[in-house]
Amino acid sequence: MKLAAELKALEARIGHGFARPELLARAVTHSSMSSPTRKDNQRLEFLGDRVLGLVMAEALLANDKSATEGQLAPRFNALVRKEACADVAREIGLGEALKLGRSEMLSGGRRKQALLGDAMEAVIAAVYLDAGFEVARDMILRLWGDRIGRVEADARDPKTSLQEWAQARGMPPPVYSEVKRAGPDHAPEFTIAVELQNGDRAEAVAGSKRQAEQAAAKALLERLPASG
Incomplete structure (x- = not known):
């Protein structure tokens, strides 16, 4: 019912x-x-x-x-x-x-x-x-x-945008790392962190590593200045 x-x-x-x-x-x-x-x-x-x-x-x-x-x-x-x-x-x-x-x-x-x-x-x-x-x-x-x-x-890919942001400031590419994996094998849940050389960092959780990386990159981009 x-x-x-x-x-x-x-x-x-x-x-x-x-x-x-x-x-x-x-x-x-x-x-x-x-x-x-x-x-x-x-x-x-x-x-x-x-x-x-x-x-x-x-x-x-x-x-x-x-x-x-x-x-x-x-x-x-x-x-x-x-x-x-x-x-x-x-x-x-x-x-x-x-x-x-x-x-x-x-x-x-x-x-x-x-x-x-x-x-x-x-x-x-x-x-x-x-x-x-x-x-x-x-x-x-x-x-x-x-x-x-x-x-x-x-439409721009967050990972690409973040890499371009870093390169424009003379930094190496962002580093992505798996923080945690949870859930059953048929429906895993990944926590991924992305970090820049200057220490700026963000994490995100998603059902695939790719989605979590994109979400982490997007979260970090939203906190970064557009220029400078």
């Missing part, structure tokens, strides 16, 4: 009422809760990633008719990467509706970037299968909102 209420609330937040609510139930089911009678969201995640990619490619082409492929590619990557999907998932409270196994629940699975990003892609696929591409596209464009318009400012 509680799950049904959570899914109804999620429908309202994404702006789509499902003709086949079992699709949404599957989209929020993590692999830690799968069973022979309960399918998880991994196959939907695969499909949703492709639907999202097509929508964003169309939107970027329409948004800037003079952009080259080299300009479009980083913007596209910024809009479809797991971090962006997880941000949207947090805005719609998707974590509250996730069906997780006990170990994932205890390790804070509802807040994990990888789980949220995967589930967001699965929800996109569920809407696509339930109502078709146009409805899925409308939902994506509504949920991503002004991210598409401001993507050029967000």
Whole structure:
């Protein structure tokens, strides 16, 4: 009963009422809760990633008719990467509706970037299968909102930006180190630190080393002066 209420609330937040609510139930089911009678969201995640990619490619082409492929590619990557999907998932409270196994629940699975990003892609696929591409596209464009318009400012890779910041000041490249690894093998959680030669340092936690490194670089960049 509680799950049904959570899914109804999620429908309202994404702006789509499902003709086949079992699709949404599957989209929020993590692999830690799968069973022979309960399918998880991994196959939907695969499909949703492709639907999202097509929508964003169309939107970027329409948004800037003079952009080259080299300009479009980083913007596209910024809009479809797991971090962006997880941000949207947090805005719609998707974590509250996730069906997780006990170990994932205890390790804070509802807040994990990888789980949220995967589930967001699965929800996109569920809407696509339930109502078709146009409805899925409308939902994506509504949920991503002004991210598409401001993507050029967000498209730069944080690790690259941090390295350029250091080099412009005569420093060697930033050093990344693994502080801690936690969680089960199927859903690890990495704590990564990044440090500059001058001692400035930041840490971040994510479901992969790459994501944690990017998040740590972004956190450090936000604290650094733009010049000087």
